[in-house]
Amino acid sequence: MSERVIEQEEAMKSKTCLVFAINGERFELELSSIDPSTTLIDFLRNKTPFKSVKLGCGEGGCGASCVVLLSKYDPLLEKVDDFTISSCLTLLCSIDGCSITTSEGLGNSRVGFHAVHERIAGFHATQCGFCTPGMSVSMFSALLNADKSHPPSSGCSNITAAEAEKAVAGNLCRCTGYRPLVDACKSFASDVDIEDLGFNSFCKKGDNKDDVLGRLPCYDHTSSQVCTFPEFLKNEIKIDMSLDPRKYRWSSPVSVSELQGLLEVGNGMSVKLVAGNTSTGYYKEEKEKKYERFIDIRRIPELTVVRRDEEGVELGAAVTISKAIEALREKENGSMLAKIANHMEKIANRFVRNTGTIGGNIMMAQRKQFPSDLTTILLAARATVKIMTNSSGQEQFTLEEFLQQPPLETNSVLLSLEIPSWRPVKTKNGSASDSHLLFETYRAAPRPFGNALPFLNAAFSAEVSLSEELNGTVLHDCLLAFGAYGTKHAHRATKVEEFLTGKVISDEVLIEAIGLLKDEIVPDKGTSNSGYRSSLAVTFLFEFFGSLTQTNAKTTNGLLNGGCKENGESLKPEAMLSSAQQIVENQEHTPVGKGIVKAGARLQASGEAVYVDDIPAPKDCLYGAFIYSTLPVARIKGITFKQNKVPEGVLGILTYRDIPEGGINVGSKVFFGADLLFAEEITLCAGQIIAFLVADSQKHADIAANQVVIDYDTEGLDSPILSVEDAVEKSSFFDIPPPLRGKPVGDIAKGMSEAEYKILGSKISFGSQYFFYMEPQTALAPQTALAVPDEDNCMVVYSSSQMPEAVHRTVALCLGVPENNVRVITRRVGGGFGGKVTKSIPVATACALAASKMQRPVRIYVNRKTDMITTAGRHPMKITYSVGFKSNGKITALDLEVLLEAGISEDVSPLMVSGIQGALMKYDFGALAFNVKVCKTNTVSRTAVRAPGDVQGTYIAEAIIEKVASYLSLDVDEIRKVNLHTYESLKLFHNVKAGEAPEYTLPLIWDKLAENSEFNQRRKVVEEFNASNMWRKRGISRVPAVYGVSMRSTPGRVSILSDGSIAVEVQGIEIGQGLWTKVKQMAAFTLGLIQCGTTSDELLEKIRVIQSDTLSMVQGGVTGGSTTSEMSCDAVRICCDGLVERLLPIKTTLMEQTGGPVTWDNLISQAYKQSINMAVSTLYLPDSSTGGYINYGVAASEVEVNVLTGETTVLRTDIIYDCGKSLNPAVDLGQIEGAFVQGLGFFMLEEYLMNSDGLVVTDSTWTYKIPTVDTIPRQFNVEILNSGHHKNRVLSSKASGEPPLLLAASVHCAARAAVKEAKKQVSTWCSNQQEIDLTFDLPVPATMPVVKEYCGLDVVEKYLEWKIQQRKNI
């Protein structure tokens, strides 16, 4: 070490502890006791009581509930800086001297909830609640920062509605569909009229504005409720002490020379430079590496410098992306720096940008070829970088040179980057300066606001001038940078640059440049969507230079208008979100029918609601991780660890050999058969669980599982069946029990013979969809009583399950113990969507097995990757159909064959048939022949995902209708109408489920929706729009949905306690669907019939729904199929009726005795005195003759497709959904919107892909993209139809959990219509118009690459060639 550094270090006062605050509480940790790789979330969840912070992905990609507020104090400026961070990526040591606020720190049930919590609850913006604490913190941070610069007017925040919309832009929620979350946040904005926001509990009918404002939970920005930075910490950090860098594995140097010294000392050691540490979200293996030393570079002033002068802008490498955006943002939005800032706003999400640094980003790109946005845009801005190396000291390079160099050594440091001010080439060359700089940046990504890596990004700078002499725009100099498209680094298209330099921009020049570009911007072999990516490069070049080919290119403020703005069209519709809801609150059975706030909503917002992983770890708890197969069919010869070294903390690996005597190797046993818990000698599919590794912490278990090496051997084994075609070839099918096979309708031969036209052997296919519950699979087996001699062999399991009864049964079978020795407890589930029915069972069973074997409590929190690989999802399908129809589009016969990829075991696959057929039969197909084959393949078993089979069935019907319409060149909406059922045909197709004639509300809704949404008028507007816009095309589509549901038996128990409070027990699980809320309402209504002077609200307050316990109540069944809430309500109603029956005589006697009214408390105390049984339990049984019914809904969606990029924006969706008499319209509205948005994901965004071995490869938030706030309909109007009396429904209510998901098909159909318009236009540019097929099927999901491909990857070239030809013709 140099003497200078030693001196400096000696001079420094050193400290030995980290000091920070969490929710105002002081924490002091001995540095020597901390593993520097500990993340903040690890610490919060394992060492503090603050459990609101939850792990959704560990990648920075979900923001679920890991988002916390970090506050830093600057003692010189006496200023606190507050911003959100992702605690899953932030290292604990890096928060030294900072203060952390979690959602429970904003407010909680003990000190009072914060206005953010109250408004989230009041706007019905939480369902499963797993994401809600993160949403709360993100909203709070947005308000806090908006109100810092100047005090807002009373009761409001300075935040604008537009900012409020972006406040939760990076946070994922799988339940709500985001609209209510945005409304909750917008309710704080001063530029919003509260009456324009969505349905909420603050606005009451007939209220004036002041009433509403008076009811809104008070927001006072000066309120002392939340102190983000406590005084004691301010005083402590004023005493300027640093860590002694020599002593600890973590050091925070405060100067470049100190850093250099540390790197010299560390030479030969494994050293990690740390800035924001967000790169570990992408390079997850980094979290597992053992570094000898971590050096935090964020306290070095040279690395955090921001300097701006006439030479340019210098940014230190440790400047965060958020700070860089602030520094670059200028008043004038069109400047180069402002454009760079705008682009940077789309990098990652706010909480990653707040800690992620520009240096970190550049180093990820330079060292590891990360597909960076920053390097591309900085390349075009001719940025330079300053590097410090051990050998050569400090050096400066252009970014281009730097990117091309070999990866920078680990002991070298990027110090800063500089963006030079623009100097015109012409001036440099001595000519007069009449030239202008054009600068634009581009990115095409599935999410407009960011949080998605781009398929390609680009940035171009060009110096141009107008030349009257040459009659055009002359290009003097240009730099064209492209990146993230599947090459090592961002690249310049130098050949194109050379070609263009000195030229007048014309169509001819442009098409030649495009030819060169296509040779230059070529994704590496194996890159996904490579054709699409190349086409984007052409698109962006065209957008940049397109308008310059016109001789009237104008300058604005010294800048020429770049981009392709034909007829003044802007390429991005950026309307704000808006919505309207029409809801009827039924008074008849109040409080049933009222849109009351969801039970536990505030607790969910504050993060106090307890999920399985929030239960404190019992003493001596062990942790598990799954080891799964990566090959489909292979012999397992051995399981070892890399380098034959047992990783830290490992206590054992359990395989099928560890199943106890008398037990069975069973992972789930439901409906149709059993699935193995562990692979035996030969694996059956990639993703199959082979073993359960047990370690002393979850971190150690996960790290160790990644170190496992499986020795496989495939010799002599059959080749795997990996497709439905393979399965057909090998006749590999599961049997479908006859009652489930689906019934033909009518006479298919007759139907076909009546047809005037036929389409034969047409094909449709679907991929899968992953559940993406925010809470991954988790279980805890905390108790084993084996060790207690006088106890039996007992096991308690806490499971996040939609089917605890099956967990119970399977655990007993696996352990070989009687069922009464097992108890499964489930309080709430952080999102299920079907994924926690069968797929939760092996998780709990493996835990129970390990607990039994190790005689210690065992828990598992399955990491997102393993969850995505081992749970599979929806059934992929291939459909072949033949359809016959008349010239008016009336279908007379449909013959359908469906090949369903079931995976390795049946799971619930045979049940899919009824789903597919039920939803398909929304139209009267005349006659229907239906043949489903459930293919057994060597892939993980597929299971029921929200609307299983139905979503595919509905789409198959639409694809057929679209095909018929295209074939006949008729209006598709007319064809839909022609084929809608009459009540008679409905009965023919759906039998008893059709119910009574008045219950068939679909025709009514169909017409009502057209009227409400001005569907026909808007169709004309869409036509006009398409006629006058070349690169944006719109489509509008109205789609019906028919969804049959069934009722099943379910138990319930209601007990009234001696103080009059009421405990309700149901085996339906609260998974976010509002089951507890509806159940409470039902109990309050029924018990209210006693009329004891207690209002329904008072009764509601007395009711508590308690967690499900499989020993307390048996025959729980499954929570799924959309009807569990209703069934549970009816079970509770029956129990309450029983109690009412017992209590009424007592009331009568009491009234006679006292001559006055009887209070509830008196009544109950009297009942207790008389030893009346105050608990009633029941098993609700549906009426077997009418056990099912049909739900109806219609949606109309309008979309806009960007023909150049393939981006689809949903401009507007209108829905009418028949909820019967809704039990709780607020809850049902949430279900409708949330399901629709999940369906939007299925139809437009989500690709759940496997490799050639059947192993899931889209296994993270990086590759699997669920909808975010920026992808939902910009205008979202929902009406809940309050249809009449349904005698067989629970208080006339209908289901809402799954059916509305089907309505998202309207978005896909509208996209198809828009693509058709694009194709029509492109066909006018082709000499051979036959080339364009307008009867195409648009694949599902219609992602950006798909839409672009169907519009035409070469639309730009075709257009330019056509234009050139047109001119020649003249």
Ligand SMILES: Cc1cc2nc3c(=O)[nH]c(=O)nc-3n(C[C@H](O)[C@H](O)[C@H](O)COP(=O)(O)OP(=O)(O)OC[C@H]3O[C@@H](n4cnc5c(N)ncnc54)[C@H](O)[C@@H]3O)c2cc1C
């Ligand atoms: C969810 C998510 C989404 C993202 N999306 C995008 C996106 O759309 N576009 C995009 O461009 N980027 C994206 N990123 C990348 C993001 O910009 C980077 O993670 C971030 O900028 C890295 O900065 P950091 O300070 O956290 O780096 P760290 O993680 O601290 O460091 C990154 C690496 O660089 C090294 N290092 C850091 N600073 C220096 C230095 N000064 N000198 C030498 N080595 C150094 C570290 O040792 C480490 O190896 C995304 C990241 C996440 C987590």
Ligand code: FES
């Ligand atoms: S858990 Fe941190 S972002 Fe997903």
Ligand code: FES
């Ligand atoms: S409420 Fe957002 S994920 Fe469930």
